[in-house]
Amino acid sequence: MKAYAAILSAQFRTLLQYRGAALAxxxxxxxxxxxxxxxxxxFYRATTTTPPLSxxxxxxxxWLGQAMLGLxxxxxxxxxxxxxxxxxxxxxxxxxxxxxxxxxxRCLARRSAPTLLRALPMLALAYAFLGMQLPPSWTCLLLWLxxxxxxxxxxxxxxxxxxxxxxxxxxxxxxxxLVICMIILGSGLxxxxxxxxDWLLPVLDFLPFRGLFDVPSRLYLGHIPPSQxxxxxxxxxxWTLALIGFGxxxxxxxxxxxxxxxx
Amino acid sequence: MHRQHHVLRALDHISxxxxxxxxxxxxxxxxxxxSTTVKLLSGILxxxxxxxxxxxxVPWQDRIAHVARIGVVFGQRTQLWWDLPVxxxxxxxxxxxxxxxxxxxxxxxxxxxVLELEPLLDVPVRQLSLGQRMRCDLAAAxxxxxxxxxxxxxxxxxxxxxxxxxxxxxRRLNRERGATVILTxxxxxxxxxxxxxxxxxxxxxxxxxxxVEGLRRQxxxxxxxxxxxxxxxxxxxxxxxxxxxxxxxRVELAFDPNQVPAPTLISRLTARFAVRDLFVENPPIEETIxxxxxxxxx
Amino acid sequence: xxxxxxxxxxxxxxxxxxxxxxxxxVMLSVGxxxxxxxxxxxxxxxxxxxxxxxGWSLPEIAFFYGIINIAFALGExxxxxxxxxxxxxxxxxxxxxxxxxRSTALQVAGQELTLRRxxxxxxxxxxxxxxxxxxxxxxSTGQWLLLGWTLLGGTCLxxxxxxxxxxxxxxxxxxxxxxxxxxxxGVFAAQYPFSxxxxxxxxxxxxxxxxxxxxxxxxxxxxxxxxxxxxxxxLHWLAPLVGLLFLALCLQAWHWGVRHYRSSGS
Numbered sequence: 001m002k003a004y005a006a007i008l009s010a011q012f013r014t015l016l017q018y019r020g021a022a023l024a025x026x027x028x029x030x031x032x033x034x035x036x037x038x039x040x041x042x043f044y045r046a047t048t049t050t051p052p053l054s055x056x057x058x059x060x061x062x063w064l065g066q067a068m069l070g071l072x073x074x075x076x077x078x079x080x081x082x083x084x085x086x087x088x089x090x091x092x093x094x095x096x097x098x099x100x101x102x103x104x105x106r107c108l109a110r111r112s113a114p115t116l117l118r119a120l121p122m123l124a125l126a127y128a129f130l131g132m133q134l135p136p137s138w139t140c141l142l143l144w145l146x147x148x149x150x151x152x153x154x155x156x157x158x159x160x161x162x163x164x165x166x167x168x169x170x171x172x173x174x175x176x177x178l179v180i181c182m183i184i185l186g187s188g189l190x191x192x193x194x195x196x197x198d199w200l201l202p203v204l205d206f207l208p209f210r211g212l213f214d215v216p217s218r219l220y221l222g223h224i225p226p227s228q229x230x231x232x233x234x235x236x237x238x239w240t241l242a243l244i245g246f247g248x249x250x251x252x253x254x255x256x257x258x259x260x261x262x263x
Numbered sequence: 264m265h266r267q268h269h270v271l272r273a274l275d276h277i278s279x280x281x282x283x284x285x286x287x288x289x290x291x292x293x294x295x296x297x298s299t300t301v302k303l304l305s306g307i308l309x310x311x312x313x314x315x316x317x318x319x320x321v322p323w324q325d326r327i328a329h330v331a332r333i334g335v336v337f338g339q340r341t342q343l344w345w346d347l348p349v350x351x352x353x354x355x356x357x358x359x360x361x362x363x364x365x366x367x368x369x370x371x372x373x374x375x376x377v378l379e380l381e382p383l384l385d386v387p388v389r390q391l392s393l394g395q396r397m398r399c400d401l402a403a404a405x406x407x408x409x410x411x412x413x414x415x416x417x418x419x420x421x422x423x424x425x426x427x428x429x430x431x432x433x434r435r436l437n438r439e440r441g442a443t444v445i446l447t448x449x450x451x452x453x454x455x456x457x458x459x460x461x462x463x464x465x466x467x468x469x470x471x472x473x474x475v476e477g478l479r480r481q482x483x484x485x486x487x488x489x490x491x492x493x494x495x496x497x498x499x500x501x502x503x504x505x506x507x508x509x510x511x512x513r514v515e516l517a518f519d520p521n522q523v524p525a526p527t528l529i530s531r532l533t534a535r536f537a538v539r540d541l542f543v544e545n546p547p548i549e550e551t552i553x554x555x556x557x558x559x560x561x
Numbered sequence: 562x563x564x565x566x567x568x569x570x571x572x573x574x575x576x577x578x579x580x581x582x583x584x585x586x587v588m589l590s591v592g593x594x595x596x597x598x599x600x601x602x603x604x605x606x607x608x609x610x611x612x613x614x615x616g617w618s619l620p621e622i623a624f625f626y627g628i629i630n631i632a633f634a635l636g637e638x639x640x641x642x643x644x645x646x647x648x649x650x651x652x653x654x655x656x657x658x659x660x661x662x663r664s665t666a667l668q669v670a671g672q673e674l675t676l677r678r679x680x681x682x683x684x685x686x687x688x689x690x691x692x693x694x695x696x697x698x699x700x701s702t703g704q705w706l707l708l709g710w711t712l713l714g715g716t717c718l719x720x721x722x723x724x725x726x727x728x729x730x731x732x733x734x735x736x737x738x739x740x741x742x743x744x745x746x747g748v749f750a751a752q753y754p755f756s757x758x759x760x761x762x763x764x765x766x767x768x769x770x771x772x773x774x775x776x777x778x779x780x781x782x783x784x785x786x787x788x789x790x791x792x793x794x795x796l797h798w799l800a801p802l803v804g805l806l807f808l809a810l811c812l813q814a815w816h817w818g819v820r821h822y823r824s825s826g827s
Contacts (some may be wrong), residue, residue, distance in 0.1 A: 026737030031746040034762075035753075042615040043755035051610065177592030179600050190603045196609050230657060307659045309823045323823065331662035342657050346578055355574070358567055359661050 007106055011113035028120060033130065036062050052194035057221050060133045063126035064217045070115035071151055072187060073158040074180060074211055077107050080163040089167075094257070100160070102250045107159035112152055117175040136222040143229050147216035150236040151227050154211050157243035159185070164247055167254030182207075188214030194223075208243065211236035271298045274310075275467040283410070286444045288439040288458035288475075290451075292556050296467045297447050301413055304445070306330055318410060331360060334404035340399050343388040349399050351386040353406055360407035367406065374402040378432060394425030395440030400431060410435070415447045430456045451548040463552070465559050475548075482551045482558070485542050488516045488528065493537035501532060512539075517546070564667055571671030579676055594680030601626065601688060604752075615757050616789065620695035622753060624784060627689025629751040629776045632715025634682035637744075640720045642672040643727030650730045655822065666815055669727065698786065707783055707798065714801025715775035721743070721804075721811035722770070731818035743770055744823070751776045756789045774803040 036067060037059050044055045053061065080103055083089050092099055126132035135141045162176060184190050186209030193204050193214045204210060215232045218224040274296045283288055291297050294458060302308040303315065306322035306329045322329045336342075343352040357367045361472055375381055378398040383391060392401065397417060404412065405435040414433065418426045434457055436442045445456060453459060454475065463471035471478060488504070492512045500506070503523045518528055525543050532538070604626070608619040637644075649655050658668045686710055698704070726740045744781060754778040755763045767773045781788050782797035 021738055025744075027739045028742040028746060032749060035746065035750045035758075038758050038762070039614070039753055042617075042753070043611040046613050046615045047611045049610075049612065177595055181595050185599060185603075190599065191606055196606055197609055233568045302656070305660060307823060309820075310823075326659065327662045327664075330660050333660075336661050337657075340652075340654070340657070344574075344662075345575065351574070355570065358570055359663055361662075437738050 008109040008113065011109045013116075019148065022117065026125075029118075029122060030130070031127065033062055033066045033126070037131065053192055053221075053223065055254050056131075056133055058192065059131045059222065060221060061124070061188075061217050063130060063132040064220060065189050065213065067119040067122040067126065068115065068148070068151075068213060068216070069189075070261055071111055071148070071155050072164065072189060073111070073155045073183060075159075076163040076166060076176060077103070077110055077159055079106060081166055084163075084166045089255070098243075099255075100164075100251050103163065103246075103251075104156055104160045104244070107163070108152065108156040111155050111159065115152070135220050137226075139226045140220055140222045143226060143233075144216050144220040147211075147219050147229075147233060147236065150233060150240065151212050151216055154208065154236055154240045154243070156209075157240050157247060158212075161247040161250065164251040164254055167251070183209050183212065186210060187212040187261070188217065192217075196219075208235075208239035211239055273467055274303075277313075277464070277467070277469055278470060279462060279472055281443065281445070282441050284437070284441045286433075286459055287446065288454040288461040289445055289447045289464065290449070290454065290461060290552065291464035295465045297464055298415070300464065301335075301415060301445070301447055305333060305413055307553050308321070308387050326416065327479075331407065332409055333411045334398075334403055334407070334409035334411065335413040336404045336415065336417055338397070338414075338419040340393055341388060341396055342403055343396070343399060346387055348385045348387055349380065352388065352399075352403060356403055356406050366408065370406055370408060371402075373406055377435075378402055379427075385402060394421050394428075397421060397425065397429060398432075401429065405436075412442055412444045414444060418445070418448070418450050419452055426450075426452075433457055451552060454549055462469050463555060465556060470555065470559055478555075479545060479548075479551055482554045484519055484521055485517050485546060486520055486525065487546055488518060488525070488532075489542050489544070490514045490516070490532065490536075490538050491540040493539050496536055499536065501528075503528065566662070567663070568667065568671060575671075575674040590680045592675075593678070594684060596685045597630070597681050601684070614753065617754055617757075620692040621784065623692035624696065625754055625776055625780050626752040627685045627687075627692060628711060628780055629715065629748055629772070630681055630685030631689065632712055632775060633719050633744075633748045634678040634685060635712070635716040636719025637723060638675050638678045638682075639716070640670060640723035641675040642669045643723040645673055646727035648732045651734060652824075656755045659819075659823070665819055666724070666812060684763070698784065704783060707779065711775060711779040711783065711801050714779070714804030716804075717808035718771065718775050718804040721808040724808070724811040724815050728815045728818040732820050747772045758804050762778060767825075771803045771807055774800040 040055065040058050043053070045057075050056070051058075090101070095102070098249060123132070127134070132184060136142060152262050162179060186193075186204055188210060193201070193210055211232070215224070215236060219226075219229060219232070277296070277300065289297055289300065299308065303310055304317055304322055306317075306326045309323045317329065318332050320329055322344055343349065344355065346354070355360075357371075362370075370510055375384070378401060380399060380402060383395055383399060388396065388399070401417070417433070418429050421429065430453060433444060433446075437457075439445050444457075446453065448454065458475060461471065461473060461475055463478070471481060473481065487507065490513070492499075492514060495512055496514075498511070499514055501516075504518045506514070507517050508515040520527075529541065529543075533541075576591050601623075604622060605619065608614070608622070613619075614622060649658075649669070649672070655665075661668060693700070722740070722744050728742075729740070747766065750758070750762075750766065751772045755766065755773045763773060778788070778792070778797040778800040782794065787794065788797070
């Protein structure tokens, strides 16, 4: 446990040094968020049909998206990628720790530190000035927090899986672009999932990506009412387990492959 | 001229004149203002005040016209394109400097011949050794036929053979072609081997402007006499010499040729002691320079 | 051996060295293309759900989308050298550029002429082509000229933004991240008609960073429709000029930056 806490605190300290960049990042996000909100306003102004979410809900959803960006598995863990590229993976195997658990922890820390640091100021700003709303009840807030914790683990599982897949293809950039596109679309970051065409919704409901962002956000909004929280949280949890299992398997096979190649 | 940066004077009333065809050494401790001077003369920097004319124009006022007539070699940084074969760097420089085709071909072939670059032409610059790269950089700086050449630490980090090759090339360039060269360096062997004249700068001021011999005389006229004795002499000494160093049978002495001429001293000493071999030399120029720096600080 | 020919030479070298890393180049381009396709897909989804955006139809939006993305791809590719200028200043290599008898801006631009945005360029062109046919636009010579003129203005605008990004390096070693907000954020905003945005936002992007002048207004003229906000049609035709003026201003700023560098002892 100590090893894991150490990695996490190191991440925090590194990030706190980059305050200038963080501010610039915040500025960029506020800018993008504003544009997105104005576009939605344009859509809502002219529409005749009733959309699945109200404008206020969409605005809140958007700002939640800007705040929780750090949670999404955009890329592979750079440390792990360098380890694999340089062949330092061999040294990792010498440590008296379960390798998958070590890497998973790294991914977990890498996601949680920036998320916390960026989400808090963004949320504060958005609530104070930018039209974001509070959740309709305490229950919704708590469910949101719980779902975010779940999303964190889900995201770490994704990152770990993507990173270990590098053992198979060193550049791995092509696959990663594809997966990341799917993640962006399926998690609701690009557009709230309820807006997708009706025929697509069952597919998106099944896929794991919605657990990353759409589920927590709609719990926040109360759009997924607390009574229906359990199934979606279970969906998150089960997919996390599945990805961890798959990740462990990929790692084991990948390492065996390395050994065979005489690495 | 002087220029000011906050309250630090990088250069303070520097004044000198260099004639065409001179090969001038420009030396001084780190932070003395050497690179600032070179940057001013090459047109990179604009001073706060002062007058300067190089090849008939003010360097920083008409930058493009000025730099077309000069060549600069930085010993520590190459101007060649890292991933390109050497010859492509030369060709690109031809386009940048707008060198007419026949002139370029002639100069290129000549430089390639003299610097023995033929086997290197198709090699990407990143694969060259330091010595090879320096020779290529020298050629690159001359491809457009400049009248004035600035060399900044051209032999730094080079092996002995490459150093000799570079010095030989620069000497011939100056003596045979009449190129004016300003050489900035910490390597005193470069100075001794090449320069007819030396400028010493420290603390932003010119302390000395003289020939190498004049430099020595300024500090002290002292010369060295080294004797290899047949056997160790415990009471070796002479009123007109100072013992610098004694290692077993080798004795190094310092004397003032104004007080006692070398032949006189030699005959006197060889009469008293059995000497197997001897030689007379100047003190290492580093010591001379170091003394100059110290004198200025004091 | 004029400046244009030197630029062509720089381009040749850049392209060849990028093609050496062909596999990774293809991979990056494909990846980038995918991302831009996803972006447009989401716009399509929203239109499917909502029908129209404050009176604008999907093909009309696609038109703005196509124009700004083509201009961005061209401008950013051509000016990539300014994007990468920070290490040149830090390492002192800028002195070497001053020692060559050419304009420094030209040399910096020539350092890197990148092809990697070709994905965005293609996608923008496809979207523009589709929207033009969906809108039933007639392509007379005048239309083609106006399109070229618009794209020229847009390319110059983005080129200018990159030049500013490089110029800032003369004063601070930190690369200004929030310039990115204006470049990328601006592209994102210009994909939609500026009539839907708040007044202050639109005014900023007309008179501050004049994106609207190189996308929204001339696109109105190309589509042959009047501005819902009531600006006169003549302005729509002249607007891309602002892009060129903007670039001229940015290059002037660059020269101030060089002057500052040369007076400050580097």
